[in-house]
Amino acid sequence: MSEEILINVTPPETRVAIVENGVIQEIIIERTRQLGLVGNIYKGVVCRVLPGMQAVFVEIGLERAAFLHLSDLSNRELDSKESENIEHYLSENQQILVQVTKDPMGSKGARLTTEISIPSRYQVYMPFSDKGGVSQRIECEPERARLRAFQEAFQAEHQSGAFIARTAAECIDEATLESDMLFLLQLWDSIQEKIAAAPPRSLIHYDLPLSVRTLRDLYTDNIEKVKVDSRKTHQRLVAFAQEFVPDIVPIIEHYTRERPLFDIYNIEDEIEKALDRKVFLKSGGHLVFDQTEAMTTVDVNTGGYVGGRNLEETIFKTNLEAAQAISRQLRLRNLGGIIIIDFIDMKNEEHKHQVLQALEKTLDKCHAKTKITEVSALGLVEMTRKRTRESLAHILCEPCSTCGGKGQLKTAETICLEIFREIIREVKQYNVQQILVLASNTVVEKLLDEEADVLAELEDFLNIRVKFRSESEYNQEQYDVVLL
Secondary structure, three states: OOEEEEEEEOOOEEEEEEEEOOEEEEEEEEEOOEOOOOOOEEEEEEEEEEOOOOEEEEEOOOOOOEEEEHHHOOHHHHHHHOOOOHHHOOOOOOEEEEEEEEOOEOOEOOEEEOOOOEEOOOEEEEOOOOOOEEOOOOOOHHHHHHHHHHHHHHHHHHOOOEEEEOHHHOOOOHHHHHHHHHHHHHHHHHHHHHHHHOOOOEEEEOOOOHHHHHHHHOOOOOEEEEEEOOHHHHHHHHHHHHHHOHHHHHHEEEOOOOOOHHHHOOHHHHHHHOOOOEEEOOOOOEEEEEEOOOOEEEEEEOOOOOOOOOHHHHHHHHHHHHHHHHHHHHHHHOOOEEEEEEOOOOOOHHHHHHHHHHHHHHHOOOOOOEEEOOOOOOOEEEEEEOOOOOOHHHHHOOOOOOOOOOOOOOOHHHHHHHHHHHHHHHHHHOOOOEEEEEEOHHHHHHHHOOOHHHHHHHHHHHOOEEEEEEOOOOOOOOEEEEEO
């Protein structure tokens, strides 16, 4: 499989696209005014303790206080008291070193941990932990044993915290691994010096910019090219690669053609499609995505597909194609949290198993941690996907000013009837002879045309005169009833 990383850099934002066989699989966007906070380390101050939730709010210098749960305290802190009461560990106005694990989302503040972790190319260093590990994606047992043994020997010699070997550490020689781990120790020493001098509610350490993080976190042996359209960013990536992964320097390419990099791979169009509710399948079926604050639902429909030998075969093939498309869309849209997939009902148990297996297999490529349940009796699959940043729609879009994010408007007829009820209410409460109705053009036209008979009866019944004025700035649901 051919994979490429495309990096588009402009002063306001950086965009990274992961492309497999010419098709975009993932898009990551970071804007200069809204830089991601995940990985940043702060010297915070506890501003509120919530015993009922076993959590605290911590001020770290952002607009909203961040959230720290008891389960996110470091093992060293938990082992010291062995209590399940947050008040035994933290109190108001206490200063505390924290790291962001989830960016602020919507009305929620950032999520924090005191289990500090500092990543590099091959290792993740945890200064407050004594339990290291090896990435689960490294499946070879002899290799896992080699990495564990090297970590234990290094930690015994340097009396440091713990290390976790990343997937990229597989088959890397020990001299390179040692250099990587020594770099992390030096970095931690510099962070500790900043901690001592920094005032409360201040940033101590921030992670690398998106372009460099991409090379550090997303590069795998399958990547054939890393293309970047900024000379400055290209130089920075090459410098990073020369220091940490010199073997990949030749594949980092500075894109200099006139045609925009993302246009060549049709990425702009794919981003537009990823903002639509409906996704069409090649077979003629389609998916419908609905994202809410609580969860995301995905509905699978056969649409115009009738190609199977029988109904069960048609449903099975649609669900199989849908499983692969859903996996790609979850990555592309960066949907996280609880996700409910409503596959078309299948009677054959083997078909259910194969569809679930196809979904799991395609999700293996996803960098975010996922957990999937079995197909329920209703044909639903429940899954969770770890969410650390806003979804694509939340980054690029905002709630509709007309419908307020509901996704629907009351009909003009409904608004006309509401106006009639409001007129009756006002006339009964106040002694008036004339009323002025301000409404949108669509509603006023309907009142004077299709609802004219009803309006005439209302005027006769209430013995009043009703005037209308169109307001071009009013949306369809807005209206005012003014007493004259």
